[in-house]
Amino acid sequence: MRIHQVFEALLSSGKKALIPYITAGDPDLAVTEAAVLAMDQAGADIIELGVPYSDPLADGIVIQRAFQRALEAGTNIHKVLDLVESLQGRIKAPWALLVYFNPVYQYGIENFIARCAAAGVTGLIIPDLPLEERTELQRTLEDRSCPLDLIPLVAPTSGERISRVVAGATGFVYAISSKGVTGVRKQFAEDLESFIGQIRAATNLPIALGFGIGDVETVARIKHLVDGVILGSVLVKMIENAATKDEVVEQVSSFIRALRIELGCG
């Protein structure tokens, strides 16, 4: 299933998209596999999987540490894509891959896109590839008519850039809740409502809010504004604190179930 189809199905039944994020290979790929299956079963709509990177400048300390653990465990982009491929048919949620640009560039843009498509990745989130630098990747996607969305990120500081950032985009718009890097926080942009309104005025694409959302209460507070929510650091922290794979599965499942109820289930 493509990402836009997920949103269409949810919106038509009055529900919001639940998009959990975890880092591939943290602490190893077996735990990642178990966590992904658990999140899918507990009601995740799209699974965002992070490819570990040595220099993640858009990420806070929790995800930085996860990247470090994953790299130390020998995780690399090839193994991540192999895992994604091996789960084809076993999970119903489509994949969005969070990847910094340098690993993509080293893979070769053409090859990377081809490999992602073959593995069943449906969306790419590249936090250090702004509008100004995305032309080549976007053109490659279009030329090969790949079933792959390059998810645009929009920030509270984007202002008049918003319309250009979302122009021609597919999938959904990733709205960054506040200035800063990833990591759970209580305060979002002062004027979240008008920020989301600016994005709505510029595009018909669904909007998912991410960065800093850490609990069910926050989700309850902001869900009316957007079409989906992205939760990362809170899950990564759960994985960091869990002693065993079973504990990861148990905690992640129960958190996702609680979020699912909040965002509409069935």
Next chain:
Amino acid sequence: MSTVVRESRFGMFGGQYVPETLMNALIDLENEYKKCLVDPEFWAEYQYYLREYSGRPTPLYFAANLTKALGGGRVYLKREDLNHTGAHKINNVIGQVLLAKRMGIQRIIAETGAGQHGVATATICAMMSLKCEVYMGAEDVKRQELNVFRMELLGAKVNPVNSGTRTLKDATNEAIRDWVANVDDTFYVIGSVVGPHPYPSMVRDFQRIIGDEVKEQIMALEGCLPDYLVACVGGGSNAMGLFYPFIDAPGVKLCGVEAAGLGLDTDKHAASICKGSPGVLHGMMTLLLQNGEGQILPVHSISAGLDYPGVGPEHAYLYQTGRAQYAAVTDYEALHAFEFLARTEGIIPALESAHAIAYVQKLAPKTSKDALIVVNLSGRGDKDVYTAAEAMKPGQSEAENMKAGDLE
């Protein structure tokens, strides 16, 4: 489309690979900087502080003893070590902080490796009454205790960085993260010709004073342009500042000197141009030391200022087009040059600058007596005497072991 020349690039290198949150701040910075470029008042103020506060122009000193000892061309030292705070770094900091003031920004952040750029930034912030926070890798905080004290003495807050390799690369990541979170009221003073556009061009423009002065001085002293310009390259700001005014003079050979650490055939060096490949780090496309999967590799140099896995994108471009040549010298060669310059000229160079001297030790004997060689003495060596003393202890250091190995 690919033939369109983009202002943000040097050939394929440069660009703006940063989170969307920073894009408008970079655009504002670029616009304001473009206004400054054509504003004589801005440059008059910049010149004023360079002259009255930092002590410019720095001398172009004819190193008679060095010239004689090497037995080749005439060697001149551009004495950037005589700047206030002891290195060329302050040229750039004065420019950027004046720009920040003009934009009405009161909070300054910076990254630092050994601490030279951090000290320069803390100094100018103290003088201009601005709040200053410096990010420094926890490893470097340990190694450069004295510079940490200096920055704190000057009123700056030093934030140790514990992520990644705990060195300059990670301090830079952390400074960028701070900027992402505080983009409305914070100016990020980058210390070298690195980072996203417009930093590489802007820092170069604030450092070209080095080359501009050299041009005037050498014409007055010798009546012609030099044959060789030599400078060490970590991020590459002192080299870019020296080279830039001579780029259109094809007779002037530009030589950048990287850190070969324990040797280019080991994995302990920091020679991003000699051994690197194109990739993206700290917002720029440049030459990087990385593995096949795009993970940035740990680097090594005895000189903390050269201990960086990337290089300014304009250097990558000068290398690619062949306009500049880049070589690398080892820790051991740099230490030897450190001592050599102290003994021949009574000048203790920074270990960074000692790399350039080491290269001149190889280059000068191969040149004719009338060749003119200008080497940028980018900083003074006081900060390095402890490191050098440790490394020169017999059997104590990797460099010394290497020396022993060489003799076997």
